[in-house]
Amino acid sequence: DKVKVAINGYGTIGKRVASAVMRQDDMALIGVAKTKPDYDAYVAAKNGIDIYPVDPAKAESKFKAAGIKIAGSNEDMIKKADIIVDCTPGGIGEQNKPLYEKLGKKAIFQGGEEHELAGTSFNAVCNYDEAIGKQFVRVVSCNTTGLARLIYALDKGFGVKKVRATMMRRGGDPNDVKRGPINAIVPDPVKLPSHHGPDLNTVLPNIKIDTVAVKLPTTLMHMHYVNMNLKVTPSRDEVVSTLKQYPRLWLIPSWMNIKSTADVMEFGRELGRPRNDMMENCIWEESVSVDDSGEVNLFQAIHQESDAIPENVDCIRAMMGIEKDAKKSMDKTDKTLGLGN
């Protein structure tokens, strides 16, 4: 009785969700929808994943010419699934929703869609229960996931009065040659504060937060500088040990000599992580500072391509109601995906 999962949109996020689903013993991957044959389709087929063209009339002959077997249409795939993880580019999920509604299927949308499209936004540690049994849920973006995990932990531990966060964002993903900048720092958006604060409030509604963001010429990770005023004044040791209770928050020890996002990703390669992915918030332990008024400062690096992947796996369990206990789902996900190792 495994949950049947289909992936609509097989790019940066879609291919990672597909791999993660294949590692779960309570889920089965029905297939993935691809617009056209390419190297991702080639590898998916090689790994035994069924491929469904988005528009068979247009693409069927192309897949045939490439020697890639197809299993039917996108709609065939959706009909076979219990739940669809929609990982299409921002805005396309909105166009796909009527199809999911017509076929009476559950669907997960990603952070590029508006909160209102699903009505429920999700981060496992913050609000797993809200997704239980829902038809549509949106997993928040990479940046919001990174903020949510961290702020939840300190709010639960000490109470958070106010957060100010600066997101230093990667210009594009490593394969995304059309994005930039390649030689500038871009305030984005210029009008402050940025949308990341309100987005955090979709999963943690009671947190006061102001955010700003700039785009940088790098593809590897985002870097967050986070400043928080706590309701109490804990010691630095108390803050550090609170953060260490959460497997999705990894405190980088100073002896590891990880000096940059490049070192974090190199560490992922050395660990032999699939696709080098570092799905945890990577928090420099040395940066965690707490003053005598309960003000915390720290740096964390966020791997935009992968941090939302475990959240998608947990979101499937919650929406399908196969695990009602958030912690049990997260533990299972972390173990199967190798987080915390």
Ligand code: NAD
């Ligand atoms: P992507 O461009 O890498 O992948 C999207 C895939 O969907 C591509 O393979 C594209 O060909 C395919 N596609 C396009 N139109 C389609 C359609 N109509 N039906 C089916 N497939 C279609 O995009 P991504 O980076 O994986 O982003 C997907 C979503 O995840 C977006 O909402 C994005 O905001 C969100 N997200 C992205 C990141 C990131 O850093 N890349 C992080 C978190 C969340």
